[in-house]
Amino acid sequence: MPKDELQLGEFEQYVLLAVLSLGKGAYGASIRQQLHEAIARDVSLGALYATIERLEKRGLVISNLDGATAKRGGKAKRMIEVTTVGRKALQRSRQQLTTMWDLAQLRSIVYV
Amino acid sequence: MSSWLLRFCSGLLRMCLPLHIADALIGDLHEEYNTKKLDGNPSSAQIWLLSQTARSVWPFLLSTSNTLRAIMMLQGLFVFTILAVAIMYLSNMDDASRLSVEFWPQWMAGKPHQLFLEQDFWQFAFARELHESNIQMWLNPLSMAYAGLAWVLIKRAEKQIELSLIAQLFLVAGLMVLPYLWGVLIFILFQPEIRLTGPIVVSMWFPVLYLVLPLSWSLANIVSCRLGLN
Numbered sequence: 001m002p003k004d005e006l007q008l009g010e011f012e013q014y015v016l017l018a019v020l021s022l023g024k025g026a027y028g029a030s031i032r033q034q035l036h037e038a039i040a041r042d043v044s045l046g047a048l049y050a051t052i053e054r055l056e057k058r059g060l061v062i063s064n065l066d067g068a069t070a071k072r073g074g075k076a077k078r079m080i081e082v083t084t085v086g087r088k089a090l091q092r093s094r095q096q097l098t099t100m101w102d103l104a105q106l107r108s109i110v111y112v
Numbered sequence: 113m114s115s116w117l118l119r120f121c122s123g124l125l126r127m128c129l130p131l132h133i134a135d136a137l138i139g140d141l142h143e144e145y146n147t148k149k150l151d152g153n154p155s156s157a158q159i160w161l162l163s164q165t166a167r168s169v170w171p172f173l174l175s176t177s178n179t180l181r182a183i184m185m186l187q188g189l190f191v192f193t194i195l196a197v198a199i200m201y202l203s204n205m206d207d208a209s210r211l212s213v214e215f216w217p218q219w220m221a222g223k224p225h226q227l228f229l230e231q232d233f234w235q236f237a238f239a240r241e242l243h244e245s246n247i248q249m250w251l252n253p254l255s256m257a258y259a260g261l262a263w264v265l266i267k268r269a270e271k272q273i274e275l276s277l278i279a280q281l282f283l284v285a286g287l288m289v290l291p292y293l294w295g296v297l298i299f300i301l302f303q304p305e306i307r308l309t310g311p312i313v314v315s316m317w318f319p320v321l322y323l324v325l326p327l328s329w330s331l332a333n334i335v336s337c338r339l340g341l342n
Contacts, residue, residue, distance in 0.1 A: 027136070027140065028136060028137060028139075028140035029140040029143050029144050032140070032144075033144075044164055044167035044168045044171075045137050045140055045164060045168050046137065046167060046168025046169060046170065046171045046172060047167070047168070047171050049129075049133050049136070049137050049168075049171075050171040050172065050175075053133060068139070069143075071142065071143055071146050071147075072139035072140070072142050072143045073118070073122070073138065073139060073142035074139075075135050075136065075138055075139025075142065076135065076136060076139060077136065077139060077140075078133075078136035
């Protein structure tokens with residue numbers, strides 16, 4: 001896989017991390033809820049699904065339909081899982097960010 | 113009220129979103145809405161539902177493929193409008209001296225498109241001629257037959273022959289331009305009298321008029337599909 005395919009945007013990273021943290025229970029509403037509770041991001045379901053669609057096309061997540069209930073108007077949940085490629089992409093983003101933070105701290109640009 | 117609102121929001125989302133996304137998203141929307149309604153104030157749940165629906169529609173309406181469709185349709189619409197106005201302008205023209213002296217020799221040389229460089233056309237055509245039209249004026253059997261044939265050919269090429277995107281674009285552009293080139297050739301070879309030039313120009317412009325909108329839509333879909341845009 002080309003290295004550019006592993007580049008992740010900020011929101012993509014949040015979504016992938018939320019999916020990982022939710023384990024087997026990751027679907028639209030639960031991911032939205034997780035993002036709201038963890039980082040106070042109130043995202044729309046449309047923006048979330050557009051991101052998931054993009055991640056799925058890049059092979060970073062896979063999805064399958066499951067769990068239709070009356071509470072959901074009889075509609076199935078789209079369950080999301082992070083693939084091995086998705087995990088690698090997250091690792092790479094984390095390394096890049098850590099490297100940049102280390103550099104900034106070494107040069108005393110950022111005081112934290 | 114709430115079930116009506118849910119149905120309205122679901123219908124809107126189903127209309128604007130790709131089908132494989134719409135069902136799961138509507139399910140999530142139902143689930144969160146029902147939870148919010150049970151937890152607290154039903155009217156705030158309704159406001160949440162409306163705002164989520166509005167915010168969810170935008171990312172898909174503004175997708176690359178929809179933007180591309182909109183641009184291509186606007187281009188098509190522009191060409192269609194300009195051609196339609198030009199046809200009405202020429203059909204209703206009662207005084208040939210409105211146009212510059214350089215125009216008519218150009219017209220006789222097979223360049224009717226020089227009309228689009230005429231000041232009178234741009235200044236007065238929209239204001240003066242738009243109301244003077246009848247349906248028969250827009251029906252030209254020969255051009256309709258050509259447009260129908262071209263449409264069938266393009267659709268067949270799309271389904272049966274594995275043409276590259278560039279080849280497909282060339283085919284569409286070629287079929288649009290062909291009647292125009294044919295008309296220019298007639299002007300050059302036969303040098304018809306000015307009173308006989310009207311039907312020739314009709315056969316040059318009408319196929320484009322008939323084809324430009326459906327082809328713009330079709331092309332936008334082909335390009336979106338081939339480039340894998342969502």
